[in-house]
Amino acid sequence: xxxxxxxxxxxxxxxxxxxxxxxxxxxxxxxxxxxxxxxxxxxxxxxxxxxxxxxxxxxxxxxxxxxxxxxxxxxxxxxxxxxxxxxxxxxxxxxxxxxxxxxxxxxxxxxxxxxxxxxxxxxxxxxxxxxxxxxxxxxxxxxxxxxxxxxxxxxxxxxxxxxxxxxxxxxxxxxxxxxxxxxxxxxxxxxxxxxxxxxxxxxxxxxxxxxxxxxxxxxxxxxxxxx
Numbered sequence: 636x637x638x639x640x641x642x643x644x645x646x647x648x649x650x651x652x653x654x655x656x657x658x659x660x661x662x663x664x665x666x667x668x669x670x671x672x673x674x675x676x677x678x679x680x681x682x683x684x685x686x687x688x689x690x691x692x693x694x695x696x697x698x699x700x701x702x703x704x705x706x707x708x709x710x711x712x713x714x715x716x717x718x719x720x721x722x723x724x725x726x727x728x729x730x731x732x733x734x735x736x737x738x739x740x741x742x743x744x745x746x747x748x749x750x751x752x753x754x755x756x757x758x759x760x761x762x763x764x765x766x767x768x769x770x771x772x773x774x775x776x777x778x779x780x781x782x783x784x785x786x787x788x789x790x791x792x793x794x795x796x797x798x799x800x801x802x803x804x805x806x807x808x809x810x811x812x813x814x815x816x817x818x819x820x821x822x823x824x825x826x827x828x829x830x831x832x833x834x835x836x837x838x839x840x841x842x843x844x845x846x847x848x849x850x851x852x853x854x855x856x857x858x859x860x861x862x
Contacts, residue, residue: 668733669722675740676718679758683747684710687755717766724769724776732772735824739765742831750835757834764827771823775815782808 688710721740725733743761747754 668737669725671737672718672721672725672740675737675744676714679740679744679747680711680714683744683754683758684714687758713762717762717769720766720773721769724772728772728776732819735820736765736768736772739768739824739827742828746831746835750837753834753837757831760834761827761831764830768819768823768827772819775819779808779812779815782811 688707718740721736725736739761743758743765746761747758750757
């Protein structure tokens, strides 16, 4: 090994080191929207779903009798199903669709924390909206994939000539792609975030117990003064 070769090797070591650091960073950036979605869904299942499920399945106590709650994890399972469908839908999709879905999950978690007095209805609506967005993404990908497989010759049997079929096929693809792009990138997300903002601001926040849910508010009114 000559002196020049050794010098070049030593000078290239920082470049190799930086590239080694950038590679996992690039890989992490590609799956970061999915990680944000999974983290938000996990927090919803642990912080929101579990207490709501426990409250809905609990039974009131009577004098001398213990309260018995039937264990159920239906709400957590629902969150898991919606998350799986979304991960399948966004897999391999380019930006900004994966990031839009991640923002939906994160906004759902934050909104439910803020709107403690209507957690059940708000969370149920958000899950259905995310599931609808995931199904819309899947349907658009299937449709566009099907359109890519159609040749002008196949349309020529209906339209009379290959030239006319090619023109109609190109126009159809362009129009449908534009509509789907506007829907996935703007229309549906804007409707979702408007719904979330509207529900969060629908009821005033308590100045004494801003994080109290309806059950806690009723309990405080019934048992104030230690009675």
